[in-house]
Amino acid sequence: MTLVKGWVDVHAHFTPPVTEEQRLKQWQGMRSQQFLAPQPYDWSPESALEHMDRTGIAMQLLSNTHAFSLPALRDSNDYGAKIVAGHPTRFGLLAALPTDDPEAALTEIERARSDLHADGYAVSARYNGVFLGDERLEPVWAELNRRQAAVFIHPNTIAPPQLGLPAVLMDVAFETARSVVDMLYAGVLRRYPDLTVILAHAGGALPGLSGRLEQLGAEPWVPNAQNITRDEIREHLGRLYLDTANAGDDAPLASALAMVPRDHVVYGSDSGAPCNTDETLAANIRALRDSRVLLEGETDQLGHRGWDLFPTAGRRAGRS
Numbered sequence: 526m527t528l529v530k531g532w533v534d535v536h537a538h539f540t541p542p543v544t545e546e547q548r549l550k551q552w553q554g555m556r557s558q559q560f561l562a563p564q565p566y567d568w569s570p571e572s573a574l575e576h577m578d579r580t581g582i583a584m585q586l587l588s589n590t591h592a593f594s595l596p597a598l599r600d601s602n603d604y605g606a607k608i609v610a611g612h613p614t615r616f617g618l619l620a621a622l623p624t625d626d627p628e629a630a631l632t633e634i635e636r637a638r639s640d641l642h643a644d645g646y647a648v649s650a651r652y653n654g655v656f657l658g659d660e661r662l663e664p665v666w667a668e669l670n671r672r673q674a675a676v677f678i679h680p681n682t683i684a685p686p687q688l689g690l691p692a693v694l695m696d697v698a699f700e701t702a703r704s705v706v707d708m709l710y711a712g713v714l715r716r717y718p719d720l721t722v723i724l725a726h727a728g729g730a731l732p733g734l735s736g737r738l739e740q741l742g743a744e745p746w747v748p749n750a751q752n753i754t755r756d757e758i759r760e761h762l763g764r765l766y767l768d769t770a771n772a773g774d775d776a777p778l779a780s781a782l783a784m785v786p787r788d789h790v791v792y793g794s795d796s797g798a799p800c801n802t803d804e805t806l807a808a809n810i811r812a813l814r815d816s817r818v819l820l821e822g823e824t825d826q827l828g829h830r831g832w833d834l835f836p837t838a839g840r841r842a843g844r845s
Contacts, residue, residue, distance in 0.1 A: 528580060528581045529580060529581040529582065529810060529825070529828055530581045530825075531581070531583045531828075531829060531844075532581065532582050532583060532792050532825075532828035532829060532831075533582075533583055533584045533585075533586070533792065533828070533829065533831035533832050533835070533838070533839075533842075533844075534577075534582050534584065534585045534586065534792055534793060534794045534796060534831070535586045535677065535723060535768055535791050535792065535793045535831040535834065535835070536586070536588075536677070536679075536723075536725055536768045536770045536793025536794060536795055536796075537573070537585035537586060537587055537588070537793075537794060537795070537796040537797050538568070538587065538588060538589060538795070538796070538797030538798050539568060539570075539573070539587040539588075539589055539604070539605055539608060539797055540566075540567075540568040540589065540797070541589070541592075541600065541601050541604045542604070548565045548566075548567065549565055551565065551566075552564070552565035552566065555691075555799065558683075558684070558685060558686050558691055558692070559686035559689060559690060559691045560691040560693060560799070560800075561691075562799055566799040568797050570608050570611070570612065570616070573585060573616075573796065573797060574612065574615060576796060576803065576806070577615065579803075580806070580807070580810070582794075583615070583842055583844075584614070584615055584616060584617060584838060584842050585615070585616055585617070585794075585796065585797075586616075586617040586618070586619050586644060586645070586677075586831070586835060586838065587605050587608065587609070587616055587617065587618055587619065587797070588605075588618075588619040588621065588647035588677055588679065589601045589605065589621055589647075590621050590647050590648065590649040590652070590679045590681075591649075591681070591682070591683060592621060593652070593653055595623050595626065595629050598621050598622075598623050598633070599633070599636075601621060602618070602620045602621055602633070602636075602637060602641055602643070603641070605618045605620070605641075605643075606618055606620075606640075606641035606642065606643065609642070613841045614841055614842050614843070615842075617643075617644040617645075617835060617837075617838035617841075618637075618641065618642075618643045618644055619643065619644065619645045619646055619647035619675075619677050620633065620637035620641060620643035620645075620646055620647065621633075621646075621647050621648070621649075622634065622637075622646055622647070622648050622665070623652065624648050624649065624652045624655055624657065624659075624662060624665065625652050625653040625654070625655045627661050627662055627663075627664055627665050630662075630665045631664060631665060631668055634646065634665070634668055634669065634672070634674075638672075642837075644675075644835045644837050644838045645674060645675035645676065645677060645834075645835055646669065646674055646675070646676045646677070647676070647677045647678075647679060648676060648677070648678055648679075649678075649679060649680070649681050650678055650679065650680045650681060650700050650701050650703070650704035650705075651680070651681045651700055651703075651704060652681070656703065656704045656707045657678065657704045657705070657707060657708050657713070658704070658706075658707030658708040658709075658710065658711035658713055659707075659711075660711065662713075666713050666716070666717050666720070667716075667717065669717070669720055670716075670717035670718075670719045670720050671719075673719045673720075673721070674720060674721070675721040675723065675834050675835060676720055676721065676722050676723070677723045677725070678701065678704065678705070678722060678723065678724050678725065679701075679725045680697035680698075680700040680701045680704075680725065680726075680729065681697075681700060682697055682798075682800075684696060684700075693800050697726065697729060698726060698729030698730040699729065699730050700729070701724055701725065701726065701728060701729035701730070701731060702728070702729050702730040702731040702734055705724065705728070705731055705762075705765070706731070706734075706738065709738075709753060709758065709761055709762070710748075710749060710750075710751060710753060711751065712751035712753065714761035714762075714764065715751065715753065715757060715761065718764070721766065721834055722764070722765050722766065723765075723766040723767070723768060723791065723793075723834070724765055724766065724767050724768070725768055725770055725793065725795070726768070726770050726771055726772050726777075726795070727767045727768065727769060727770075727772035727777045727778070727780070727781045727790075728765065728767045728781060728784070731762070731784070732767070732777070732780035732781045732783060732784040732785075733780050735758075735759075735762050735783065735784040736783070738758050738762070739755055739758045739759050739762075740755075742755065742758050743755040743758065762784050762785070763784065763785055763786065763789075764785075764789075765784075765785055765789065766785070766789045766790070766791055766834065767781045767784075767785055767789060767790050767791070768790075768791050768792065768793025769790065769791070769792055769793055769794075769809065769813060769827065770793040770794055770795035770809070771795055771800075771801070771805070771809060772809075773808075773809040773810065773811075773812035773813040773816070774812045774816075775812075775816055775817055775818045778790070778816060778818045778819065779818045782818065787820070787823065788826075788830065790827050790830075791827055791830045791831050791834065792813075792827050792828045792830070792831060794806050794809065813827075832844045
């Protein structure tokens with residue numbers, strides 16, 4: 526296992542407790558979508574702490590964006606807050622928001638900070654069919670901007686297979702790109718510059734498409750009600766932060782660094798997701814360590830960069 530020291534992981538998942546029957550049903554549902562996990566997945570705070578201790582990760586920012594009803598989402602956030610309360614120096618919470626219901630999302634924004642003491646927020650790129658540029662979300666983005674919030678965007682991984690392969694393998698990358706481009710053309714990134722937006726998996730397909738968007742995206746044949754300019758496309762995409770989850774190799778890193786400044790790449794692991802194992806998590810860290818794209822010392826810098834994005838978590842961990 527490749528060891529790190531004092532890194533903060535901005536992309537880690539938790540799973541609320543379920544019965545054995547529910548766990549088996551979830552596993553069978555995943556297999557029906559070509560995610561051929563050999564056995565049901567099980568997560569616990571203890572297993573997460575063991576992994577962090579083995580690797581040297583100081584803290585994980587936990588999120589769960591796969592609760593698709595308001596009661597389930599609220600219960601999940603409550604459980605996440607309970608984990609953090611039990612291990613305040615090792616975990617932080619990115620509270621999920623129900624972005625198919627703006628009023629409920631506004632309520633959860635306030636509850637997450639006042640009652641749950643969340644460190645930031647997590648949203649699904651497509652939640653119950655609603656992408657993040659939807660005009661109904663205007664008051665939600667306005668409130669998050671007012672709070673200068675850190676918002677983590679994660680694709681919806683529960684989707685039908687394509688080409689006989691599970692959505693987790695490829696399609697999630699395009700879902701992230703679609704939703705952020707939707708935000709771009711809706712003017713969300715223009716109107717709310719005080720948001721700190723972090724994209725999972727180095728932005729998925731978005732960095733690879735960013736040059737095409739900049740070159741063609743403001744042409745007169747593109748529907749562009751907000752008159753987003755070519756310069757704005759480059760500027761707004763460049764303000765985003767990208768995590769390294771399953772993206773520590775040089776190909777995604779080079780693409781990421783063509784879109785964002787070097788100090789906008791942060792460490793994320795995707796720990797706690799059924800698609801990853803100790804071996805794949807270690808391989809991602811090794812790829813970062815061995816990168817020919819990153820500068821000398823930059824791997825450790827990006828490993829610590831999340832402390833600046835989540836200062837309340839940093840204070841609990843004694844980092845600021």
